[in-house]
Amino acid sequence: MTQPQPVVYNPFDPAFIANPYPFFKELREKDPCHQITAADGVWLLTRHDDIDVILHDRERFSVDHRNLKRGPEQDLAYDDIAVILFRDPPQHTRWRRLLSQGITPARVTAYQPRLAQLIDEHLDRLADKGEGDFLADVANPIPFLAISELLGMPPQDREQVHAWTCDIVNLTEPIASPEVTRAIIRSRDEMRDYLREVCAHKRAHPGDDVLSNLLGAADGFDEEELISHIILLHVSAPEPTASHLAYGVLALARHPAQADELRADPELDRNAVEEILRYEAPLQITGRYPLEDIKLHGRTIEAGTAIVMSLASANHDPDKWGPTADELDVRRERANEHLSFARGIHTCFGSALARMHGQLTFGRMLRRFPRLELLEEPTWSTLLNRRGPTQLRISVR
Secondary structure, three states, X not given: OOOOOOOOOOOOOHHHHHOOHHHHHHHHHHOOEEEEHHHOOEEEEOOHHHHHHHHHOOOOEEOOHHHOOEOOOOOOOHHHOOOHHHOOOOHHHHHHHHHHHHOOHHHHHHOHHHHHHHHHHHHHHHHHHOEEEHHHHHHOHHHHXXXXXXXXXXXXXXXXXXHHHHHHHHHHOOOOOHHHHHHHHHHHHHHHHHHHHHHHXXXXXXXXXXXXXXXXXXXXXXXXXXXXXXXXXXXXXHHHHHHHHHHHHHHHHHOHHHXXXXXXXXXXXXXXXXXXXXXXXXXXXXXXXXXXXXXXOOEEEOOOEOEEEEHHHHOOOHHHHHHHOOOOOOOOOOHHHOOOOOOHHHOOOOHHHHHHHHHHHHHHHHHHOOXXXXXXXXXXXXXXXXXXXEEOEEEOO
């Protein structure tokens, strides 16, 4: 009798990078709790319900890297990266509350006219050229500029700050080379020194911005905690948002019938953003460390063993989304139940701002450029967590 072939998970396979969803389908069906032996026994989960349960279970699962006992290890002192992304309650609870006092829903909403202005200015330049790389021309510059303006960062230093954050963002990758790790540490330390100077200036000259508000909050962050979280906001907001914008334009260019529906009905703008977030998760994976032995699908995951959860796969699980799970449908009901921003207490802090970027971009582009066309297939990042287009050439003539 022929033995069934084992499922192979290779995220560096060019076919996987171009389209991972057939591979995730096979994993969900045949091996939903998959042990990656090449990654020191890390477990990969691909089904929506398994991941959703773990994301809500803060009693048995931790985000704190100090609870890792088995899994890929970087030469990075995670004790020094004291931010909500890598901490459990009660520390996480306090820090999230403080951030919420600075980045309020009212402040994000008040920024909407300025964000719309930025988008229109960049679309004007794209229109003048007639074609271009949507990432370089629109998707990459706007989210970084938006978070910089909201925080109140000195505009003359944006180029240097952006260079630092391009290194530091690699801490979200589960595997990093020694060279990348050294770049993370170097840029983190240089940016921390710079932000100490910025904080001193803001204390002496406060403005109507998030950083001034956080510095002036009673019972707030100490300075090193605040600096860590300002770095986090620079790292966690712009690049995933840029990927979301690029994914959306790519998906709509590839699905002209869906683009026509959205173009004709502005009432769909909000739901289309949720569906695009479901269809392509800006961040592909998230991780947890079990605090006790866990039984799942007949397997035992030992306490402290890294669990990687594929948000991209969960968002295409037909057990959640039905037989059209792999299709783009801007009218999909309950599209906002995707897991792209995670769930539970670690739901993405910047989700409202990311959604606003999409709501102001996709319909605006389609109605302004009725002949939006993909000029060539995109090039793709080979990063594990941040898979996404690295170049997206379009025509708007």
